[in-house]
Amino acid sequence: MSNTAPETRSATATDAVAESYVTQLAALDPILATDLGLAGHDHRLPDLSPSGIAxxxxxxxxxxxxxxxxEPEDEVDRITHAAMRERLGLQLELFDAGELHRELNIIYSPVQTLREVFDLMPTATAQDWENIAQRLSAIPEALAGYRESLELARERGHVAARRQVEACRLQALELAEADSSFFTSFTAEAEPGGEEPAEELTAALTEGAAAAREAYRMLALHLEELAADAPEKDGVGKERYALWSRFFLGATVDLEETYEWGLAELDRIIAEQEATAAELYGEGTGVREAMDRLDADPARKLEGTEALREWMQATSDEAIEALAGSRFDIPEPVRRLECLIAPTQSGGxxxxxxxxxxxxxxxxxxxxxxSVTEFSTWREKTTVYHEGVPGHHLQVGQTVYRSGLLNSWRRMACWVSGHGEGWALYAERLMADLGFLDDPGDRMGMLDGQRLRAARVVLDIGVHLGKPMPQRWSQWGTGTWDQPKAWKFLQANANMDEDFLAFELNRYLGWPGQAPSYKVGQRLWEEFRDAAEADATRRGENFDLSAFHRRALDVGSVGLDVLREALR
Structure with missing residues (x-):
């Protein structure tokens, strides 16, 4: 990952197809365009009706x-062909299965994305705020199309679980209430160029915010009606789960074997936590006792969200400074990462x-x-590495930087959770290996996060495939997994505020296959590294870990089966 100018190559016919696809997709999905920083679409929203999906x-x-x-002209083209066949092919499978019409969950469905896109919009100029006003005014039409798709899904017998419908109804109501709505507070803060907006712009923003609130009120009413046909059961079954698992991983895995591996991995991490607790406070100290003592340590405590933000920024800056030029040669544009408190309060x-x-x-x-006002640094240092460097920010920023080598679809528009989140968990372990988590308290934080990720492999597959509760965790009842057992299991394996934990559990129940993609993705990343090391050994060469990372990240975010082949 060079700090000099990135490698370049001549664009090919394959690149032209990929570039055209991104251009057309940005026009059809303006939220994606804003996410990618592609100008010209910030005033619009996608058509979420069945015709728009089609x-x-x-x-x-x-x-x-x-x-x-x-025909592919080089290795870059060959990977592009394989990656686009895998990604676009899965999109069509999801479309044919009716999955894209029924999307409704508490974290990543139109209920949230239509609101969250405003977090990414520029707000410096009057034109920026005019775009915001137009986009706010487009929310009623977008949500009307979304309701139409949900109705089509209901006609087909495809309705999200009641727990998701009710939670999304409450989210919509919060956005609909004038006093508490994000739309009200956001538009009230408009100061283009640091000045009061013109009267006409103020009126447009006020009208747009009111229209958005009313549209979410109508959505809440629709979800109340939809709840009558919503199933009580949270699990989606093996067929739907396998499809979503492939989507989030970009790989086909044996779900039964993965479930058993998750149980074994959970036991391994618990043993490592127990050893770390003894290192911290002496033999006989339990994991929970050690965590309570870490939480009580004033040197490891932050008060308030501004202190949290400042600490996040400082920790991120220190990591980038320490890694740049020694462990990684990080390009200058990638050395900037902003740490922010989100305007919402969902817990994510x-x-x-x-x-x-x-x-x-x-x-x-x-x-x-x-309700959360205190934060413990021992818990969160590994999170900064996960989201920042060498985690998501290095991975994503490095790919964006490769504009001379990779087309825009490869650089920016292709994101596979198992690849990205798997790398971020891999990066956490890497930082421990590099000595950044030698403090046993910080290492306990990393293990706490890894334990949660292993636990949700077990929980997610267990609930959605209707598997029997493992004997090891049957103290909360026998029979198949369900929400009450999952809640007790999660409480036993995740040491975090219950507001966070409740959100996490609802996320797993409504977004099948996504949560396990972190830990399973990490497993596959480690398999790829170990295979590369074994290959080097067979050739009689020393294994260069830095070169492996550079080569792997230069591929960009692709499905993990495609990455496996690329690294061969």
Whole structure:
């Protein structure tokens, strides 16, 4: 990962197809365009109706047809062909299965994305705020289309579990209430150029915010009606789960074997935690006791969200400074990462990538529930590495930087959770190996996070496939996994505020296959590294870990089966 100018190559016919696809997809999905920093679409929203979903599916189908008529010219092209066939092909499978019409969950469905896109919009000029006003005014039409898709799904017998419908109804109501709505507070803060907005712009923003609130009120009413047909059962079954697992991993895994591996991995991490607790406070100290003592340590405590933000930024800056030029040669534009408190209070922690020209930097967001006011640094240092460097920010920023080698679809528009989240967990372990978590308290934080990720492999597959409760964890009842057992299991394996934990569990129940992609992705990344090391040994060569990382990240975010083949 060189700090000099990135490698370049001549664009090919394959690149032209990929670039055209991104251009057309940005026009059909303006939220994606804003996410990627592609100008010209910030005033619009996507068509979320069945016809809009079908139009995007037709674009996927047509693009795959164009690729079939082209021969790859080099290795970059060959990977692009494989990656687009895998990604676009899965989009069509999801479309044909009706999955794209029924999307409704508490973290990543139109209920949230139509609101969250405003977090990424520029707000410096009057034109920026005019775009915001127009986009706010477009929310009623977008949500009307979304309701139409949910109705079509209901006609087909495809309704999200009642728990998700009710939670999303409450989210919509919060956005609909004038006093508490994000739309109210956001538009009230408009200061283009640091000045009061013109009267006409103020009126447009006020009208747009009111229209958005009313649209979410209508959505809440629709979800109340939808709940009558929503199933009580949270699990989606093996067929749907396998499809979503492939989507999130970009790989086909044996779900039964993965479930058993998750149980074994959980036991291994618990043993490592127990050893760390003894290192911290002496033999006989339990894991929970050690964590309670770490929480009580004033030297490891932060008060308030501003202190959290400042600590996140300082920790991130220190990591980048320490790694740049020694462990990694980090390009200058990638050395900037903004750490921010999100305007919402859902409990999520997430990363958003830089724009194509890095004018908008990569950002780490922390959405803190209103009831949470204290934070422990021992828990969160590994999170900063996960979201920042060498985690998501290095991975995503490095790919964006490769504009001379990779087309825009490879650089920016292709994101596979198992690849990205798997790398971020791999990066956490890597930072421990490099000595950044030698403090046993910080290492306990990393293990705490790894334990949660292993636990949710077990929980997610267990609930959605209706597997029997493991004997090891049967103290909360026998029979198949369900929400009450999952809640007790999660409480036993995750040491975090219950508001966070409740959100986490609902996320797993409503987004099948996504949560395990972190830990399973880490497993596959480690398998790829170990295979590369074994291959070097067979050739009689010393294994260069830094060279492996550089080669792997230069591929960009692709499905893990595609990455496996690329690394061969």
């Amino acid at each position: 139009e995007r599916a037709e674009l996927h189908r047509a693009t795959l047809g164009e690729l079939e008529a082209i 922690i997430y990363y958003t990538g830089p724009s194509a020209d890095f004018s908008r930097p990569g950002r780490m967001w922390w959405s803190v529930p209103s």
